[in-house]
Amino acid sequence: MGLDFSVVPGYLDTILLGVIWTIAITVAAAVVSFFGGILFAVIALYAPWFIRLPVRFFAWLFMGTPLLLQLFLIYFGLVELGIDLPAFVAGVIGLGLHFAVYNSELIQTAILAVDKGQMEAARTLGCSRGQALRKVVIPQAVRDVIPPIGNNMIALLKDSALVSVIGVSELTLSAQLAIGRTYRPFEFYAVAAVLYYIVNLGMEAVLRRIERKTALSR
């Protein structure tokens, strides 16, 4: 059975719809992982122990286990708890939490690296601790780790392929759908690979723009 790419154009709209869903889930999960990362970092550094310890345990569990396993847990676990979420939402939660844990590690280090004088100065000016964190310390910390967070987001884009196993019809599952009809796995997975590569390039360009915009001119 040789290769025959002439079957591809017939399924182009299915595949391109898959690309749109891949971008949608990546962006949604990236937003969750960014703000989730900040939240986890603040909890890990400042919350009282009865909140801090469970969150630390959760982070430890999520850092040490494969994303695929976590997706199964979230998808089937939520059903078990009687929460029936669409696959897309389960995928966003799974990807988002997974990368939030990684982002949180970066942000924690960055928060600790912000000069103590910043917090002290803000407090002297009458800000509460929470205000000082929110308006002075965290913005500076986050800006410092934009490039490594960007790397995590690139990894997130590629890992978004995993949500196909819980039934989100993004690019990978769209390719599988076309394969189910045509029995042409090589052609469609190759097309999917090329499309992922292109989206990846686009995302890198966007991230570079964000990096340039947020970098301080030192």
Place this chain on the structure above:
Amino acid sequence: MDFELILKVYPYFLEAAVVTVELSVLTIILGLICGALGTAARLSRFRVLRFLGAAYVSVFRGTPALIQLFLLYFGGPQIGIQLDAFEAGVIGLGLNIGAYMTETMRGAIIAIDHGQAEAARTLGLSKAQAFRKVTLPQALRLMIRPLGVNINAQIKGTALVAAISVVELTYTAQRYIGSTYKPFEMFFLAGILYIILITITGKGVAYLDRKVRLP
């Protein structure tokens, strides 16, 4: 938590963990070989090899590992590559992690000050000797920790072969979630085993790193 169930199924998880260990060891060995070859290509004086090395890294890091795996396992037969799921898993994931390891190894080598190689050349060593006896030993020392990060990621990365039905930890967990409807117990059981594997590996890497670290 249904501990009775956990006690009943844990032997199957241990068996599956052995497969995960086999997959990890084989993919990491293949990854190191690919990484070394990729690094040699990227640092070669021949433009063609440099291009091939860069293309290898770019393609394998620019697309999802899952797609690479599917392409090899399901698409392979169309171009005359017949592999069983385990073989496809090892080769696909090994090539994938090899691309990341190429960047790690190359980074360590170019981080060694060029003056080192120049001084060695001045002392009469050939180019190859200078690399083998001066640059490489210093670079190896720098590589251990970042390669440890790659290895740690790869142990978790082996979970992907569950998608092509290799019976390893994640596949086993998924199957038992399906048959027992106890997702939390099964996740916990598989998760603990992954964490044990990663912790042991991490300790090993840290030990090695301490051993070769300059005082």
